[in-house]
Amino acid sequence: MQSRMPPQAYISQDWFQRERELLFKPLWQFVGLKMMLAQHNSFITRNIGGIPIVIQNFNGELRAFENLCAHRQNPLQTQAHGIRSLVCGYHGWKYSSDGKVENMPFEHEVFRYEQQERECLGLKRFRLETIGNLVFINLAADSLPLNAQFNQALIAQLEDVSNAFDSEVLFTTYKTKLNWKLAYENLRDGHHPRYLHSRSLYQNVRFQVAMDETAIKHAKQYHANGTKDHQQALDLLAGFSNGGPDEPIKTRESYAWHEYVERYSDKDWYYNWLIFPNLHIASGSGGYSFIIEHHQPVSADRTDVMIYYVTAKKKRPYATSAAVLHAHLMGADTVLREDFEVMENIQAGLHSNAAHAVLGDYEYGISAIQDWYMDVMEGKVTL
Amino acid sequence: MTQPPDLVLIGCGIVFETIASTWPQLSQGERKLQLIRLDSTDDAANAVNEQLSLLNNTEIEIFAAIDQNALNFARLEIYGQARLLGLKSTTLIHPSAIIAPDSRIGENCWIGAGAIIASGASIGNNTLINTGARIDYGAQIAANCWVGSGASIGQYVKVGQHVVIGSDINLGANITVGRHCSIDMPGAYLTSLAEGTFIDSLFPSAVHIYTSKSANKTMPQTDITAKEASK
Numbered sequence: 001m002q003s004r005m006p007p008q009a010y011i012s013q014d015w016f017q018r019e020r021e022l023l024f025k026p027l028w029q030f031v032g033l034k035m036m037l038a039q040h041n042s043f044i045t046r047n048i049g050g051i052p053i054v055i056q057n058f059n060g061e062l063r064a065f066e067n068l069c070a071h072r073q074n075p076l077q078t079q080a081h082g083i084r085s086l087v088c089g090y091h092g093w094k095y096s097s098d099g100k101v102e103n104m105p106f107e108h109e110v111f112r113y114e115q116q117e118r119e120c121l122g123l124k125r126f127r128l129e130t131i132g133n134l135v136f137i138n139l140a141a142d143s144l145p146l147n148a149q150f151n152q153a154l155i156a157q158l159e160d161v162s163n164a165f166d167s168e169v170l171f172t173t174y175k176t177k178l179n180w181k182l183a184y185e186n187l188r189d190g191h192h193p194r195y196l197h198s199r200s201l202y203q204n205v206r207f208q209v210a211m212d213e214t215a216i217k218h219a220k221q222y223h224a225n226g227t228k229d230h231q232q233a234l235d236l237l238a239g240f241s242n243g244g245p246d247e248p249i250k251t252r253e254s255y256a257w258h259e260y261v262e263r264y265s266d267k268d269w270y271y272n273w274l275i276f277p278n279l280h281i282a283s284g285s286g287g288y289s290f291i292i293e294h295h296q297p298v299s300a301d302r303t304d305v306m307i308y309y310v311t312a313k314k315k316r317p318y319a320t321s322a323a324v325l326h327a328h329l330m331g332a333d334t335v336l337r338e339d340f341e342v343m344e345n346i347q348a349g350l351h352s353n354a355a356h357a358v359l360g361d362y363e364y365g366i367s368a369i370q371d372w373y374m375d376v377m378e379g380k381v382t383l
Numbered sequence: 384m385t386q387p388p389d390l391v392l393i394g395c396g397i398v399f400e401t402i403a404s405t406w407p408q409l410s411q412g413e414r415k416l417q418l419i420r421l422d423s424t425d426d427a428a429n430a431v432n433e434q435l436s437l438l439n440n441t442e443i444e445i446f447a448a449i450d451q452n453a454l455n456f457a458r459l460e461i462y463g464q465a466r467l468l469g470l471k472s473t474t475l476i477h478p479s480a481i482i483a484p485d486s487r488i489g490e491n492c493w494i495g496a497g498a499i500i501a502s503g504a505s506i507g508n509n510t511l512i513n514t515g516a517r518i519d520y521g522a523q524i525a526a527n528c529w530v531g532s533g534a535s536i537g538q539y540v541k542v543g544q545h546v547v548i549g550s551d552i553n554l555g556a557n558i559t560v561g562r563h564c565s566i567d568m569p570g571a572y573l574t575s576l577a578e579g580t581f582i583d584s585l586f587p588s589a590v591h592i593y594t595s596k597s598a599n600k601t602m603p604q605t606d607i608t609a610k611e612a613s614k
């Protein structure tokens with residue numbers, strides 16, 4: 001089955017900008033973990049499709065704003081994470097939880113705004129919602145509700161699993177040279193671990209491709225007919241995010257620290273959640289620890305892959321917890337790099353006359369997303 | 384003259400092999416050496432527990448020698464287990480190391496060949512200082528650390544527990560390195576590092592561990608690379 005995705009979808013900067021308007025603006029975006037925003041004045045900064053965002057805790061309430069001062073557009077918070085009130089470092093304006101300028105030093109001496117102008121000063125605010133410890137924001141004022149993007153069963157699972165996360169988090173960013181869509185396609189490709197990860201992940205988890213004949217038939221019909229209407233587009237969208245127990249683990253290692261945490265489940269399975277468009281949560285240890293992988297698109301050929309490692313909630317603090325997280329990072333790094341290398345090679349080889357991909361039956365999941373995506377990008381449906 | 388107690392060397396890795404092979408020099412022929420060599424650093428304490436409990440604690444001293452594995456927790460497992468059993472552990476200093484008389488060095492420490500420990504410096508228990516490393520005036524290195532070969536720690540630097548400082552790393556004077564850091568990209572570091580920071584050539588941007596507690600104390604620094612730090 002020939003993919004509808006032209007090479008431009010992966011390499012063109014114009015395309016990337018259109019994608020931001022048609023896809024990233026209407027969709028809810030994962031931005032971070034609530035555990036890292038637990039205290040008054042704790043914040044994170046992110047960049048969503050070129051828009052700088054700050055999420056800040058105001059006395060327990062999380063707010064999302066554009067991270068640019070209303071005075072001269074200086075970024076308010078300059079670090080990725082921290083604890084600091086929402087104050088601009090340039091001329092000292094301080095913002096309140098509604099985004100208004102709460103304190104403007106020397107307001108009457110040097111700024112002397114007209115009353116009406118002064119009242120309009122404020123930050124651009126975005127909608128924010130949480131599912132358990134997962135924080136999402138939305139860039140559009142009138143977009144779909146979060147529970148239209150994800151189905152109820154998934155929301156319940158995500159709430160459950162993310163509430164099991166401990167508050168000690170290891171965080172790092174890999175700056176990769178690939179289009180963000182290659183990452184979600186790769187994650188939905190159950191056939192590659194046997195080859196690409198033959199000496200790493202596949203040793204422990206024997207991933208099987210699921211040849212779901214009904215789903216394959218539907219994907220083919222959909223490929224031939226396209227999206228009927230808005231409602232079908234939404235139904236399909238909700239179906240793109242799913243997960244749960246994936247494959248049994250061949251041999252689950254046990255470690256002393258397992259006793260110190262409240263395991264998320266009692267099954268020795270590999271857990272996997274794919275959250276469209278760009279979030280992946282997995283547990284390779286049967287619920288003792290988790291990786292949260294977020295593909296933040298920077299440009300057509302650049303993606304910041306933000307990685308968080310957490311264990312399940314501690315029953316009590318234990319001395320080796322930092323070493324445990326460090327070991328997870330070192331362990332998973334090999335697999336991540338194997339994936340990045342292949343995706344970066346594909347990205348580097350693409351050019352405007354490159355052929356379209358030819359998808360096999362097992363890639364029905366990728367095919368459905370691509371067909372849906374192209375209908376959105378070609379304006380046949382709007383979200 | 385009483386005979387010094389025999390030494391039981393337990394572990395594996397670079398420091399273990401170095402001590403084993405230079406023992407005649409280290410002991411000046413006066414002490415006997417017994418080796419307990421481990422196959423791996425996993426679950427080290429359990430692996431040696433039985434052997435340790437058979438040792439007579441008045442006639443021997445022990446030295447736990449495992450490299451920086453798991454932020455030095457693997458070595459601490461053995462050292463801690465030996466302490467629980469009432470065994471005495473010792474500190475070993477290569478004869479070519481230069482140690483200021485007013486420096487302080489804890490137990491189960493190793494000071495490798497050619498290392499220099501300056502006046503007023505202090506080294507906590509179970510910390511290994513490798514070949515040719517230099518610890519400057521007044522620097523404080525906490526317990527359970529690893530300082531790689533050729534690394535230099537500037538004067539008055541403070542290094543927290545369970546820190547790994549790789550080879551050929553230079554820490555500028557007066558900085559603080561929080562606990563649980565691992566710095567493994569050679570270069571000069573001139574600013575303090577928050578606890579739970581990992582700098583490694585594998586990771587282009589620094590890795591941080593965030594806890595609600597640590598975020599309170601120090602502002603984490605983003606994206607420090609050795610290149611930027613050495614500017």
Ligand code: FES
Binds near residue numbers: 072
């Ligand atoms: S730019 Fe922020 S106060 Fe001036």
Ligand SMILES: [Fe+2]
Binds near residue numbers: 186192193196197339
């Ligand atoms: Fe993969």
